[in-house]
Amino acid sequence: MDLKQIKAIIKLIHETDVEEIELEQDGRRIRIRRRGLPQIASLTGSAGVSAPLTQVAASLTSAPDTRETTNLITVESPMVGTFYLAPAPGADPYVREGDKVEKGTVLCIIEAMKLMNEIEAEVSGKVHSILEENGQPVEYGQPLFLLEPV
């Protein structure tokens, strides 16, 4: 199971009412559970090459309204391009996890066709998570950040 597959599972949990997913593959098992925010609960088994997922047991219960989830906002890519966390190679990143941002603060750059496009926060709040790595190609709608609005 590689990082890409794990990320896809996290995205799935985040976008639906799924509470928990447990997968087993070649003796490796992973359980991902929602509690406020998706967490990797356990990862057992030895490292191995990734293979097609063979079994999914998901419990599709609706999350209760009174859960203590904060209303995290997902910042999605508005374009197709390459995601950069800093204005230039070697420079400090625009934001780090935990940073406070204002509406309009530049979060990252998406480079498309040699043009650098600054992506700004739409709300004020705190950077909860950075979901993509520096230099990753991203598609339209791809989740980039989770912001915790004030």
Added chain:
Amino acid sequence: MFSKILIANRGEIALRIIRACRELGVTSVAVYSDADAKSLHVLSADEAICIGPPQSAQSYLNMPRLISAAEITGAEAIHPGYGFLAENSSFAEICDQCGIVFIGPTAEQIRLMGDKVKARETAVAAGVPVVPGSEAPLGSAEEAAHLARRVGYPLMLKASAGGGGKGMRLVHSATGLGQAFSAASAEAMAAFGNPALYLERYISPARHIEIQLLGDQAGAAVHLGERDCSIQRRHQKLLEESPSPALTTDLRAKMGEAAVRLARSVHYRGAGTVEFLLDGEGNFYFMEMNTRIQVEHPVTEMVTGIDLVKAQIRVAAGEPLALAQEDISLRGHSIECRINAEDPETFVPSPGRILELRLPGGPGVRVDTHVYAGCTIPPFYDSLMAKLIVLGDTREEAVARMLRALGEFEIQGVKSTIPLQKRILSSPDFKAGRVTTRFLESVLV
């Protein structure tokens, strides 16, 4: 050969191109809008990139997003399919400037054939008969009247800068010309920002006969015979067949040679189609040239045995044409019926979820489709769901085979034009091969 191609299209043609890539060992990249996330072309491609919201302007027509998608996936070439940006010379140029191969003709060739007046001039220069008419845009109604005395009535006034029926007027005699000229000119100005008109003799009844061409980068060009596309509604084709019941071997050779002359005169690259009108006396006239792969290309593939999409990719990769004219022959008879998600009587589009789907099969039956049971046909794009193509030894067998296949074809959840196609195939005039561009009116009445 390319190692990776991005398909700048959707639906059945995107799937068609992916299939050709797969057979050539080329990695395919699909692009999709939010509305097409579960579309079959996305699921079939080796890689897929979401490029925007459902609106075409922000997805399939959005050049920066398409180029960006090619860049981040490392695609060396883009296949534009048909429609969307397939005949957009700016897009072809931008691909060029970004070092991406545009699988199709050059930007210059697209521009040339896209200008209706210039295309006519090119045809005349290549010795291809054109519909009698004006060689240049008309300066005034008086000039039109003067020319009309030579060209004859009835005639069509058409917009130089346009198409799609706008800025067009049918004129039956000299008395109606002045008024028609003003009206058409004003309409052309409003629709295309250019009031210029030209005129052509109106040929009716006529058959719409198009010749499939292939040209390579070394300057060789061949034709792959004709398709008869006379059955149309509001300039949209419903059914196509090859060979045409109206063509003799001699006429086919003449029309084919004329089309190849035109292609050679501009060093045409890739697949293209020259459209002719054929009147009742065996005279053919150049109408226009389409610089793309066409919806109805499978009909030609069936009777020639040649894979046109693979040929396009090979030409774009710099390979010379594999076949010479003497190697190409038409064998058997092929018919294609377009199956649209529309009401078969009112033609109102019928998007929605396909609940059940049963495709026809058996000998000589081919179905090109991107739909599957459980898929949703979005309301944002065209209504073409599937192309049903048959091949028979004779035209009779092809007609019988198509009727059988239409009978096996079941779609539940959305309306389809299958009932209309059955009526067309059952009509005595169609069975007798008596079809002109007026045919559909008589069936629909």
